[in-house]
Amino acid sequence: MHEREQGQLNEIESRVKDLPLREPSQLLDERIASMLSNAAQPSQVNRPSRWAMTAQLAALIALIAAVGIVLVFQLSEPSPSHGPVVNADPLSADGPVATGGQGNRLGPSMINANNAITPVNMIWSRDLTEEELSAPSGALYRAVVREVVDQQTWHNPETGTTLQINVPRHELVVISLPTY
């Protein structure tokens, strides 16, 4: 290649390097920071041995099956005004224990005072699609399909077991836009 031609290409390359690149938004910075920060947290949880977790998981499955059988049996009978409450440690090898009292529609695994349960937290969301809609009245709306991941953490301080459930879902968000 001629030196002159190479020199011209070098000059263009130099100009290109000086062009102002578009910056990502602050929102992206926050999303990445949040994700990296959340990812650091699970490493702080003390995990029991694999065999202990397997045994406890098997016990949990057996408990759920047992509760299912109990509920089917109760539904087939006339229910009293105050049905028994099934209150059990879901990680225990023992079956559910009826404690009596007022009717409670919560599942047995979520109401034992020994287990600390966190509220459902939305840990992640992103907007998939977005479009503007207009109603016959002329009102404008922005419709956003959002992908969300909910997380609930359930911890048994006695055994040190932590169960974390992530549930993805989609939601449609319709936002009214101002019209002038």
Add this chain to the structure above:
Amino acid sequence: MNHWLEHIYREHRRGLFALAMSVVHEAATAEDAVHEAFARLIKLPGPPDGDAGAYVYRAVRNAAIDQIRKRGSRAEQVVVAESIFVTPSDEDPAVRAESQEMKLMLMKLIDDLPDAEREVIVLRSLAGLSFKEVADVVDRPVSTIASRYRKALDTVKRQMEAAHART
């Protein structure tokens, strides 16, 4: 645990975003691609062997391509391509300096390059990667990358000369 990812994002956020933009042509989709790439990378136990930066760029590129595939599977929609550059605010053309005009022309020519050539320009000239790193990102031989790069600069040069000849 993810300090290496934090460090890479801090150092290369503009380059990563520019790469995604050069693939998907839309800022919002490009940001989704960067986010998706990091969501995948976070699952790694630690930094990969070899060049971690090139690895991350490659992950962003793959995520951007996935975004295009997703876009294609939905109903037909018109995508208005956005520039990978910050365009200067509009001024009276009579007052705008010649250097500004040159910059705008250069930006436009690069935005209009074929995808494969623009991608190499973004990675080499704008993100500062070596030819070897660019080759790792796009999974092509170094000689192919060098050839594409030179062809891209040559295209830009000829179009600028043609534009000057017309004025």
